[in-house]
Amino acid sequence: MDTQTAAAVSGALLGLVLTAASMQLKGFGGQTAARPMFRAFFLLVSLYLLLLTVAIRRDGPALALLLDLVFATCHSLFILGVIRRSERPFPRGVIVLWGALYLAVSATAASYRVQVGLLYSASVFLLGATLLLYRRGGANLGDRGMAITAIAWSASCLFSIFGLGKPDDASPQLTLSLIFALPVVTALAVCLFLSYVLDDREDLRNQAARDALTEIHNRRYLFERAADIFSLMRRQHTPVSLIMLDVDHFKWINDRLGHATGDQALRAIARSLTQDSRLEDVVARMGGEEFAVLMPNTTLPEAMAKAERLRRGIEAIRIPGAESEHISASFGVVNGEPADRPNLETMLQRADEAMYRAKAAGRNTIAQAELGKADSGTLGQRH
């Protein structure tokens, strides 16, 4: 075996080892597991670019092979990282098959059939682009950038194979590919970085805005969104309504059925509130067993009707394992007209007062308040 073949085979083996190692990583298919892959990809891209710069000037066979080796490993890491990032459950068989393909193609490339290497390159990057674009949870700007760059790279490889010279006259194709590789690989790395930064930001924002138990929005998010909703209300002269609700005798549910069942009930209530709400409504857990729904462009009668739907929805909840238990909540509804110049704090306070009147009136009940008139709330419905 000459040195060139040895280098190509060891590159292929390295690819296989990486494939095998990646399968052992915890959280297979998860985004976190993609990180080490992409980190290594970054390092190798840097090395590749360095070697490329030297190779364009001084084209020795050993250097060309080293370049092949590094680039083939980059391929390997890129595609593995993309597969993990796509968060789709990839069967292990597919990964093993891909590893075997990688071995076969690298071995063929070792005999200097550059066209095969380029074809392989084109297919790898096309596959990567497809996986990125169809990523679960949606492709962000960085993902799309990566996918477009990968498609451009594939196109360049195909162009190099079919568009130029005789099949065995490798050098024009190779030079063109190498020159094209510099900006493409750099763009790929930049987009990759961007996609992670965007993802991290999104994750942080989501974590800060969501309640950990029920996964609906939290109090903080309600206050954030309220600023936009109230400003829109003033500009468009439309009413805003707020519903507050507190689960009845929740302590009793916890004490009798256990905290875990209590948590289950809170999650079911959150689901029911969300299902019965419009996309533009903000449904939030305010803390403990208290929830709020802020509804732009909603009049008092509409809000009362909505509260009644929510009340019935909660009444219909059955907790698995505790089907005979009945859950209910008490509601306070308040409406703000643009002329009242309402703000969220005042509306929450008024809705809270109404909600306690509903509790005092026997629970599983809706009480209403009007912003303009202090303590003028009347009992809405008693059930």
Ligand SMILES: Nc1nc2c(ncn2[C@@H]2O[C@H](COP(=O)(O)OP(=O)(O)OP(=O)(O)O)[C@@H](O)[C@H]2O)c(=O)[nH]1
């Ligand atoms: N399981 C569970 N319980 C919680 C959570 N947060 C608050 N609680 C419980 O909710 C109960 C609230 O009880 P109280 O404020 O006395 O009110 P209540 O029993 O619902 O009675 P009323 O509101 O008067 O109808 C307390 O026992 C809290 O421990 C939670 O996240 N999970």
